[in-house]
Amino acid sequence: MSSLLELVRAGRTAEVVGLLDGLTDAERRGLVAELKELRKELRKEPWNSQARRAYPALHAAGAACQTGAAGAASWLAAADMRWSGASPAVLLHVLGDREADWLADVAHRLARRPATAWVPYELMAGLVRLAGCAAPTTDAYVRGWAEHVHGSWQCGGTLLDRLRKDPHLVPLVGALFETDDIGGRLGWPDHDGPDSWTGALAGLTAEGVLDRRTTVDACVARLLRGGPAVDLRLFLRLLKALELSRDEERERIADWLALAADAASPVAAHAQSVLAALALDGELAPGRLAEMSGAVLFRSEKKLVRAQLVLLGKVLARNADAAGELLPAVAEAFGHEDSDVQERALKLVERHLRKADSQELRARLGSDAEQLIPALRARAARTLGADPMPAAATVYAEVLPPVPEPVRLAPAPRTAVEVAEEVGAVLASGDDVAAFERVLDGLVRHAHDDWAALAEALEPVVSRQWWGGGDPAFAHRTDDYFSLSHLGFFFPSHGLDLLLATVRGRVRTSTLRQAVTRETGRRACVHGALAGAFEARLWEVAYRLATKPLPLLLSTPTWSTGLLEPDELVDRLDTYRRLGAEVAAADFAQALLRVRRSDRTAASAAAERASALGTPEGARLARWLTAPEAVPPTHGRVTAGSRILVEYGDVPELLYVVEEFPADFQPLARPVDDLKRSRGCPHWDAAIYAHWLTLLPERRELVAARLLGDLSDLAVNDDRGTAAILPALAESGGEAGDALRLGLAYGLGARHPEDRLASVDALLVLAARGQLDAAGLGGDLGELVRRGAVKPLRLAESARTAASTGAHGTVWGMLRHTLPVLLAELATGGGPAPARGLGELLAVAAECAERSGARGELPHLAGAAERRGSSRLVSQARRLRSALAEEVAA
Incomplete structure (x- = not known):
């Protein structure tokens, strides 16, 4: 119609x-x-x-x-x-x-x-x-209903009033307990009045509109199921608002036991409090209390563990007959990582052992006592009337991870279709440097051999890019995007976009020519030298794709670390000679920086072959391979607020060839003296850092110095993600000096757990390679903690994680140089209040000393151990002092 x-x-x-x-x-x-x-x-x-x-x-x-x-x-x-x-x-x-x-x-x-x-x-x-x-009662309907009812305040009355009038109230409320991620929608306001969900539902239950047993069961079942913290907070508040009677609590003892064992900390604490009240009133059998204790004492939350020990102490004081069942439960805490918890548990055993004394019980407790720290282990032996426990039968052996082996890059993809598939994979991930280098070489080789076939194979990949649509207007927009003078490759995928757009014909040759002939120094930030060299090679490759395709890339690394074997580079130069191909300047400069020179014998043999090629590039390679060994540049430390940073002077080994390098590579030889990122610095994403590291695979200190400001942000500004480069720096080559050591120190004090874990990985890799200066790192950490850049509690978490892998000796070797700096002002008792977390750091140090058999004096430890009180700091200082004394068994 x-x-x-x-x-x-x-x-x-x-x-x-x-x-x-x-x-x-x-x-x-x-x-x-x-x-x-x-x-x-x-x-x-x-x-x-x-x-x-x-x-x-x-x-x-x-x-x-x-x-x-x-x-x-x-x-x-x-x-x-x-x-x-x-x-x-x-x-x-x-x-x-x-x-x-x-x-x-x-x-x-x-x-x-x-x-x-x-x-x-x-x-x-x-x-x-x-x-x-x-x-x-579907997810969408229930969510919509909840938002509608709560948001209908214009209709008047409270939420309780509006719910009371709803004809579908019962099934929809029942569905609330089955709906995931509902807490964020129902948790406001965070009180229990009639205009809140918890208050309204509790009120409807009290009125009998909602069946009480059904509501309580649904609430407990929702907590047992677990889920996001915001959901658990909501349903826990509702459970408390329902004010269960003692009979209702007693009926659900099995549920409380399950929640105390496995639920999130706030829920477990509530379940523990319910069970504690039942236990103290004699309504929880000793066997069930022992079952509960075995689960709770296994948890990591110290507050829950200590509360459980307090509960056990109260029950033992009231009911002497329960000692036979409860003391073995107390001994579960002997294996806790916190020595204070171990001591609390041992005190309970000492106080109540006589109430159920038997040879069988002593034997069982003695077996559990083997988990205690050495000082408490000797005390337990006296309590139990056993012979002093022997020292460990085996000599301590440090456990470090295997030394990481570099992975050889696979050959470039053989067909254009394989190139397209791998390009798509790299664009989707972007983090794998080896994959990036392989597809880069593959693009170059297939563009040289069969441009049309490569363009056809890349079509499905190109069509998914923002610039790959069929609209002809995009051709101009793409060229404009890449022609911006300030543009940098913020992500590795930007470089691939440039090459793909070039193959597609979306970038003018004049734009590419202007990019490869521009003057250097367009960026003032500290990353400029690394970014400029990385980008110059890609611009040059794109230009050669559009004008005179290269037969292959000279600079494709042999190994995943970025190193290039000298014989392989000679073979590639020979291919260029046979084909009469023109070498690309940036590609060759990158190849020189990547070629392995540390094996002087292999370098000398490759130099002879390179000289025999009779080409200018062969002669340059021969001179480079036979040049004197690298001399570290002069450097010094500078402070910026709470941070310690590193400045480097000219790089001697690069200076004498710097004039032969393209302009964008020359800043790599210049001083690193601007460690404050400028406001215009675009390099905020750490995904590009691994690619920069492969620019200088035997000179990691030069890269670390330029990234040190970013690494310090992990601890000082609570940034996230930058520490991912630390394991790669640890696996790279060259000196592991001040810049890498300080970067590692900031990483160990990072705000976010994943960054601390990456830093621990780097620490263990350096230790396994024999390249960790534990004394220097420990001293740096002490100074950074003293200056406020690194928080002791975060450092303690990192140190505990490293020690848990079996590297107790390594961690002690680091902390024995950190602690004296932090304890110095406490020695006389007149210093400021100790930093929060220092007690935890002492606890990790004590455990490492006990496990590794460390002995000797630690400066200023005695002053901390002799302070009054029983704080965490004092108790752990005393524990460490005992562990370092020769007379204490290992």
Whole structure:
């Protein structure tokens, strides 16, 4: 019907609805095909003014003309009309004359769609009301209902009042307990009054509107199921608001035991408090209390563990007959990592052993006591009347990870199709340097051999890029994007985008020529030298793709670390000679920086072969391979606030060839003296750092110095992610000097656990390679903690993680130089309050000393150990002092 379509196009929704009211079902069905064609037409440009004007009317017309429930639901929830559709009131009007069963079917189909489909709750609820059917209990409907009820404050009354009037209250409330991630929607306001969900649900339960047993069971079951913290907080608040009676608590002892053992900390604490009250009133059998203790004492939360020991002490004091069952449970704490917990447990055993003294019990407790620290182990032997426990039968052996072996890069992909597949994989991940270098070489080789085949194979990959659409206007936009003078490759994928766009013909040759001939120094930030060299090679490759494709890349590394074997580079230069190909300057400069010179014998032999090539590049390579060994540049430390940074002077080994390098490579030989990132620094993403490291695979200190400011942000500014480069720095080559050591120190004090874990990995790799200066690192850590750049508690977590791998000797070798700096001001008792976490650091040091058999004096430790009180710091200082004394058994 042409008049209806004209009204829809004009967006005259009211007239469309009026016209539809007068049509028969057969006439409506006949309009569906035309409405679908109009929808297809508008979908091409959904945001233009015509589409936005027509969509509400089209939405209503299509819903009214659908005669099947499935088709109607699909039309109503269509994504293309989601933001410009008809209002729920209009849709309910055009659907209101359908049969109840049909309306119910549509309502439930809409409710089964995911919440992300954004089907309006008002529409679903209106269909339920018209159909007179049961309310759906799906995720989308329940979420919509909860938001609608809580947000209907304009209707007056409290949330409790509005819920009390809801005809579908019981099934929908029951569904709340089964809905994931609902806590964020129901947790505000965070009190238990009648206008909060917890207060309203508790009130409805007290009134009898909701069955109490069902509500309590559902709440406990939800806590047992676990989930996001925001959900658990909500349902725990509700459980507390329900104020369970003693009978209700007693009926659920098995649930409380399960929650105390495995639930999140706040939930476990509540379960523990319930069980504690039952135990102290004699309503929890000693066997069940022992079962509970075995689980809770195994948990890592010290607050829960200490509360459990306090509970056991109270029960033992009241019920002497329970000692036989409860003392073995107390001994579960002998294996706890915290020595203070171990001592608390031992005191309980000492105090109550006489209440159930037997040879069998002593033997069992003696077996558990082998887990105690040495000083407590000797004390337990005296308590139990056993012979002093012998020293360990085996000599301590440090456990370090295997030395990481570099991985040889596989050859470049053999076919253009394989190149395209691997390019797609690299664009999706972007972090694998070896994969990036392989596809880079593959692109170059196949562009040289068969440009057309490569372009065809890359088409599916290119079409998914933002610039790869069919619109010709994108050709200019892509060229403009890459021609910006300040543009840098913030991500590795940007470099691949440049090459793909070049193959596709989206970047002008003049743009590429301008990029490779521009003057250097366009960036002032500390990363400029690394970024400039990395980008110059890619710009040059793109330019040669467009003008004179290279047969292969000279600089593709042999190993995953970025190193290039000298014989392999000679072979590639020989290929260039045979083909008469022109060497690319940046590619060759990168190859020289990557070629392995540390094996002087192999370098000398390759130099002879290079000289025999009779080419200028062969002669340059020969001179480079036989040049004197690298002399570390002069360097010094500088301070910036709480930070310690490193400045480097000129790099002697690069200076004498710097004039032969392209302009963008010359800054690599210059001083590192600007360690403060400028405001215009674009290098905020750490994914590019691993690629920069492979620029100088035998000179990691030069890279570390330029990244040191970013690494310090991990500890000082609580940044995230930069520490991912530390394991790669540890596996790279060259001196492990001040810059790497300070970077590692900042990483060990990082805010985020994943950064601390990466730093521990780097620490262990350096130790396994014999390149860790533990004394220097320990001293640096002490100074950084003293200056406030590194927090002791974070450092203690890192040290404990490293020690738990078996590297107790390594960690002690580091901490024995950190602690004297921190304890110095405590020695006389007149210094400032100790830094938070120093006691934890002493605890890790004590454990490492005990495990590794360390002996000797530690400066200023005695002063800390002789302080008054029993604080964590004092108790652990005393423990460390005992461990270092010769007379204490290992």
